[in-house]
Amino acid sequence: MTMTQKAIKIATTKIIGSSQRGTRGVDTTTTARSSSLMRGAIKGQQRWYDQRSSSSRKSSVSFKTRSASRRSPVVHATADDGYKVAVLGAAGGIGQSLSLLLKMNPMISDLALYDVGAIVKGVAVDLSHCNTASTVNGYCGNEELGQALKGCDLVIIPAGVPRKPGMTRDDLFSINAGIVRDLTQGVADHCPNAVVAIISNPVNSTVPIACEVMKKSGTFDKRKILGVTTLDIVRSDEFVSTLKGLDVNDVDVPVIGGHAGITILPLLSQTFPQTSFSKKETEDLTVRIQNAGTEVVEAKAGGGSATLSMAYAAARMGEAILRGLSGESDVYECSYVSSDIVPDMPYFATKCKFGKDGIEEVMPIGDITAYEQEWLDKLKPELKAQIDKGIAFVADAP
Ligand SMILES: NC(=O)c1ccc[n+]([C@@H]2O[C@H](COP(=O)([O-])OP(=O)(O)OC[C@H]3O[C@@H](n4cnc5c(N)ncnc54)[C@H](O)[C@@H]3O)[C@@H](O)[C@H]2O)c1
16 A cells, blocks of 8 residues: 555544544543644644543543443544554563553554563563554564564664663663664665654664664665654653643643753743743753653662653654654654754754655754753754764774
């Protein structure tokens, strides 16, 4: 089936799905709310995992799996002609939660779970018992990587070690760089046209590594590789809405730069809806967003880094990518990509428009304040060093 046929099929499925919800007695309060969680990022779309509890904005995502008609309001499509998505590192903390969220996405027909840990096969069997439309298969070890990747439209990579207290993301480089290099080589060999979304840290370096691998293989397409920085936006939206008493469904804070420490730059001056912050609020929020990952690492006290919020953020990013591939317009997310928006920064996170071929357009930074400009000036040398480290890792390889 061609991509255009897929797009038509998915669009039809969505229309049928909406009308089903209207006629089968699903909680209409819930479905009405479900259109707004990511309004700032991807405007006006119904989102399958945006089922917020009515009791409190702070409540977690709540799937009301059974309506009066005993039909799930969450999954309502037959995804036989949907997309194939692979999760590489699917047995891990992020990988398992992300796979569950992807299993609930009606745009996906085929979910491939890959890991070097043998438990991945069991994770796939477990997930395959969920009565949603997609099929799930588990693949373990390098000899099965090709099977997992063959025919993929989207590959999401959370493989690698997470941080422990006291570590920076850059400290993970020595292990994760090689993992991302080898997995990207797999993508180049088996599904070079897939969009690749990299979660494995240090994202500032692993994305350049993936791009260099693709370049060496002659399969590089800058529209197809991105670093997932969505968690920085998710956190910013949550922190700002809490501080300001705003409906989190309406808040959108662009976050630019990279994904480590001071390279994370929230543009609070561009918060939607327009919101004013005192100098202290701006300073405190900026630093908290930059260190939010460390907040989780310290709270987990040696048990790893963010997994659940990361899986949620990656599911949102994955959905944006698939909506773009399916031909929807007006799909935007900040992501870390090959870019010429900032001079001398070959990779940079800004808002991107997603379309039928992946990243359709990298948007400019826009107007920023003197305070934000100060941070931008400060982050550039650090980000550049991490980019160069990634590029050198592949270039210097024998
Ligand atoms: N981008 C972000 O915002 C963000 C946020 C949180 C964590 N992370 C990163 O995500 C990564 C994963 O975190 P986690 O908490 O899920 O870790 P985890 O240890 O729970 O899981 C990692 C998984 O990767 C697997 N793995 C290791 N080498 C592999 C290989 N060569 N091929 C396939 N799978 C392999 C492991 O077996 C494990 O199942 C870490 O690098 C972490 O720093 C990124």
